[in-house]
Amino acid sequence: xxxxxxxxxxxxxxxxxxxxxxxxxxxxxxxxxxxxxxxxxxxxxxxxxxxxxxxxxxxxxxxxxxxxxxxxxxxxxxxxxxxxxxxxxxxxxxxxxxxxxxxxxxxxxxxxxxxxxxxxxxxxxxxxxxxxxxxxxxxxxxxxxxxxxxxxxxxxxxxxxxxxxxxxxxxxxxxxxxxxxxxxxxxxxxxxxxxxxxxxxxxxxxxxxxxxxxxxxxxxxxxxxxxxxxxxxxxxxxxxxxxxxxxxxxxxxxxxxxxxxxxxxxxxxxxxxxxxxxxxxxxxxxxxxxxxxxxxxxxxxxxxxxxxxxxxxxxxxxxxxxxxxxxxxxxxxxxxxxxxxxxxxxxxxxxxxxxxxxxxxxxxxxxxxxxxxxxxxxxxxxxxxxxxxxxxxxxxxxxxxxxxxxxxxxxxxxxxxxxxxxxxxxxxxxxxxxxxxxxxxxxxxxxxxxxxxxxxxxxxxxxxxxxxxxxxxxxxxxxxxxxxxxxxxxxxxxxxxxxxxxxxxxxxxxxxxxxxxxxxxxxxxxxxxxxxxxxxxxxxxxxxxxxxxxxxx
Amino acid sequence: xxxxxxxxxxxxxxxxxxxxxxxxxxxxxxxxxxxxxxxxxxxxxxxxxxxxxxxxxxxxxxxxxxxxxxxxxxxxxxxxxxxxxxxxxxxxxxxxxxxxxxxxxxxxxxxxxxxxxxxxxxxxxxxxxxxxxxxxxxxxxxxxxxxxxxxxxxxxxxxxxxxxxxxxxxxxxxxxxxxxxxxxxxxxxxxxxxxxxxxxxxxxxxxxxxxxxxxxxxxxxxxxxxxxxxxxxxxxxxxxxxxxxxxxxxxxxxxxxxxxxxxxxxxxxxxxxxxxxxxxxxxxxxxxxxxxxxxxxxxxxxxxxxxxx
Numbered sequence: 001x002x003x004x005x006x007x008x009x010x011x012x013x014x015x016x017x018x019x020x021x022x023x024x025x026x027x028x029x030x031x032x033x034x035x036x037x038x039x040x041x042x043x044x045x046x047x048x049x050x051x052x053x054x055x056x057x058x059x060x061x062x063x064x065x066x067x068x069x070x071x072x073x074x075x076x077x078x079x080x081x082x083x084x085x086x087x088x089x090x091x092x093x094x095x096x097x098x099x100x101x102x103x104x105x106x107x108x109x110x111x112x113x114x115x116x117x118x119x120x121x122x123x124x125x126x127x128x129x130x131x132x133x134x135x136x137x138x139x140x141x142x143x144x145x146x147x148x149x150x151x152x153x154x155x156x157x158x159x160x161x162x163x164x165x166x167x168x169x170x171x172x173x174x175x176x177x178x179x180x181x182x183x184x185x186x187x188x189x190x191x192x193x194x195x196x197x198x199x200x201x202x203x204x205x206x207x208x209x210x211x212x213x214x215x216x217x218x219x220x221x222x223x224x225x226x227x228x229x230x231x232x233x234x235x236x237x238x239x240x241x242x243x244x245x246x247x248x249x250x251x252x253x254x255x256x257x258x259x260x261x262x263x264x265x266x267x268x269x270x271x272x273x274x275x276x277x278x279x280x281x282x283x284x285x286x287x288x289x290x291x292x293x294x295x296x297x298x299x300x301x302x303x304x305x306x307x308x309x310x311x312x313x314x315x316x317x318x319x320x321x322x323x324x325x326x327x328x329x330x331x332x333x334x335x336x337x338x339x340x341x342x343x344x345x346x347x348x349x350x351x352x353x354x355x356x357x358x359x360x361x362x363x364x365x366x367x368x369x370x371x372x373x374x375x376x377x378x379x380x381x382x383x384x385x386x387x388x389x390x391x392x393x394x395x396x397x398x399x400x401x402x403x404x405x406x407x408x409x410x411x412x413x414x415x416x417x418x419x420x421x422x423x424x425x426x427x428x429x430x431x432x433x434x435x436x437x438x439x440x441x442x443x444x445x446x447x448x449x450x451x452x453x454x455x456x457x458x459x460x461x462x463x464x465x466x467x468x469x470x471x472x473x474x475x476x477x478x479x480x481x482x483x484x485x486x487x488x489x490x491x492x493x494x495x496x497x498x499x500x501x502x503x504x505x506x507x508x509x510x511x512x513x514x515x516x517x518x519x520x521x522x523x524x525x526x527x528x529x530x531x532x533x534x535x536x537x538x539x540x541x542x543x544x545x546x547x548x549x550x551x552x553x
Numbered sequence: 554x555x556x557x558x559x560x561x562x563x564x565x566x567x568x569x570x571x572x573x574x575x576x577x578x579x580x581x582x583x584x585x586x587x588x589x590x591x592x593x594x595x596x597x598x599x600x601x602x603x604x605x606x607x608x609x610x611x612x613x614x615x616x617x618x619x620x621x622x623x624x625x626x627x628x629x630x631x632x633x634x635x636x637x638x639x640x641x642x643x644x645x646x647x648x649x650x651x652x653x654x655x656x657x658x659x660x661x662x663x664x665x666x667x668x669x670x671x672x673x674x675x676x677x678x679x680x681x682x683x684x685x686x687x688x689x690x691x692x693x694x695x696x697x698x699x700x701x702x703x704x705x706x707x708x709x710x711x712x713x714x715x716x717x718x719x720x721x722x723x724x725x726x727x728x729x730x731x732x733x734x735x736x737x738x739x740x741x742x743x744x745x746x747x748x749x750x751x752x753x754x755x756x757x758x759x760x761x762x763x764x765x766x767x768x769x770x771x772x773x774x775x776x777x778x779x780x781x782x783x784x785x786x787x788x789x790x791x792x793x794x795x796x797x798x799x800x801x802x803x804x805x806x807x808x809x810x811x812x813x814x815x816x817x818x819x820x821x822x823x824x825x826x827x828x829x830x831x832x833x834x835x836x837x838x839x840x841x842x843x844x845x846x847x848x849x850x851x852x853x854x855x856x857x858x859x860x861x862x
Contacts, residue, residue, distance in 0.1 A: 273810035
């Protein structure tokens with residue numbers, strides 16, 4: 001299953017979040033006390049195998065943007081903050097304190113002392129500043145470059161290619177480093193923004209903001225072969241497209257210090273094979289189930305108390321290519337949204353494992369409250385008919401998606417809803433691959449409704465709105481634009497406190513719903529399973545095994 | 554004989570260049586852009602695309618690209634994957650696994666298929682004959698993924714320590730027996746039928762009557778005269794299936810988690826990882842050519858009427 005942090009892959013339906021809490025039950029107090037000796041020996045003596053996918057890019061935090069790579073990067077590196085594996089709230093990790101200036105224009109990070117990279121060098125302020133400058137610098141071609149866009153001086157290091165990805169080369173950027181990054185002393189640095197950016201401290205738990213050791217800058221090639229991080233695990237060995245081993249780094253000072261010693265990520269040939277392995281006990285953790293196991297909820301019968309369900313920050317939508325004159329009328333878009341019976345589809349197609357969405361963000365996003373889409377995301381045939389008649393849309397309606405991701409069933413069900421409610425002809429048009437669909441979308445030549453999925457990079461409502469629905473947003477593929485929404489989002493960005501920002505983002509979300517540039521469908525919790533070798537198994541909101549909590553049974 | 558072999562080996566060179574060029578062109582001719590789906594719902598940054606395009610020479614014309622690739626290849630450099638790993642290393646890890654799997658499959662095919670074919674071919678019209686006919690028909694009509702899943706479920710149910718439901722990364726010979734059986738099942742049925750028909754046909758030929766008239770013992774008639782003459786079509790089939798089973802074991806590899814080249818080619822085509830596809834196919838082409846050469850030479854051994862000079 002290729003790819004991604006993004007919902008490219010197979011359907012990964014799900015259930016209630018209870019399981020997370022349930023399986024976390026046992027070890028509520030602290031780790032040390034009761035278990036001690038023999039438990040620790042067990043944890044030290046056993047290697048656990050965790051399902052993964054081959055990282056798509058060299059193992060450098062700033063060049064990793066998909067789940068397979070992020071899983072490894074997250075175990076090798078630690079950032080200024082980390083997200084709580086249960087509540088998803090950001091907590092200081094490598095940062096001792098974070099001081100946001102009252103005007104929201106700058107933030108000063110003070111680092112904890114004594115933290116070390118795996119090669120024994122200290123983690124200092126300059127490791128952060130150098131890493132960020134490296135990633136942002138255009139000619140380095142790093143995937144996460146745009147994550148620094150709010151930092152002052154970003155435009156000087158990122159050079160715009162005059163003809164997109166055409167033959168002409170981008171000119172040499174004006175500067176090598178961002179003027180907004182300033183090392184104050186060994187253990188503190190200051191980040192200045194071009195405009196107030198109060199939510200920045202929430203974002204820095206994302207992998208793009210991890211530090212890099214001096215060894216990286218000395219020899220990036222050698223680093224990619226044997227990454228040196230500052231995280232709870234250190235790199236041991238790797239076999240291409242097969243496995244990657246990491247081992248606990250005993251010098252790690254973070255609170256999420258793991259109890260288990262050795263982890264082997266395995267990259268199997270198919271999800272079905274992994275499922276057989278987890279069932280048979282050859283694989284210890286599988287973070288998603290193959291469609292064959294989800295059908296009829298077989299996985300629950302097979303794995304019983306070795307299975308669980310956890311929320312991840314992902315949402316699935318039907319997006320309109322708003323540059324196509326056919327889809328201009330918001331009444332029409334609302335009519336389609338209200339014609340979809342989300343409850344019925346999630347029950348019948350996804351065995352009740354997905355949750356109907358009623359907003360553009362999802363639960364487990366700190367600071368987000370549900371219901372911003374309100375009645376517009378509820379099945380209401382009468383209202384839908386009324387709006388549809390007003391819109392004057394003339395059929396047929398086509399919905400497209402890649403054919404290999406298991407999307408056919410639900411799209412046909414949604415089409416059935418639309419047909420029954422509005423009497424509008426609706427068809428599913430499959431396309432060969434995800435890449436093909438994306439090519440049309442990025443070229444803005446789409447003429448049909450298309451499936452889109454979004455997994456948040458960091459737990460903040462902003463990440464569900466700014467990239468997707470703001471004019472010029474990095475993933476605003478439908479070219480949605482509304483001056484009032486832009487103004488509200490800008491106001492939220494400039495808010496001086498995180499709470500004020502979240503409130504404004506909520507208002508913007510409600511405004512977006514009134515335009516319905518994309519129809520929120522449902523969010524997709526993940527079903528996971530484990531072998532009886534493990535105990536204390538739970539999944540983080542990032543969709544990964546919580547390695548700081550798990551132990552050998 | 555020596556000159557024949559030399560001629561055949563020389564022929565490999567143009568075939569090799571032709572096939573690699575075709576594969577190379579075809580991979581890049583498939584519609585789609587390697588970076589279109591790489592960044593999920595977000596457009597890949599232009600600077601990233603520019604860097605990658607430059608690194609992998611994707612802006613050059615296809616001929617220049619091919620030339621650069623081949624120059625590196627003859628020096629033993631298979632290139633790099635998009636995530637910066639050596640394709641050569643990848644191939645050296647996976648190729649031996651596929652070779653082992655294909656050999657196991659062909660061995661099972663030959664052993665069971667030929668035995669069943671001989672037994673039924675000699676007896677004819679017996680209960681055994683009907684049994685083999687029915688079971689081969691069953692195997693031929695059964696898609697590999699069905700056989701594979703059924704066998705895997707049985708292994709899971711059995712929960713035998715020595716026969717896990719999937720193959721470990723080392724892919725030991727003993728672990729490959731079950732997947733080899735699944736992989737070779739369809740071809741095995743063909744071999745059985747082919748052997749049977751061939752033996753049936755040759756049983757009635759003139760040289761068989763002569764051999765009998767000379768009063769030769771039955772073991773010699775069957776073992777030397779009949780089998781040797783019936784072996785040519787079977788051998789041809791077995792030889793070609795060896796190459797096919799190496800690159801075409803996608804389904805079996807997927808079910809049993811075997812780290813071979815079939816699944817690697819399949820996924821590399823989807824990801825447009827041209828260097829992997831070309832590198833692996835180049836080696837498969839060589840395997841095909843060599844196996845065919847060996848089979849052709851074996852013809853002369855089996856049938857003295859065939860001469861290569």
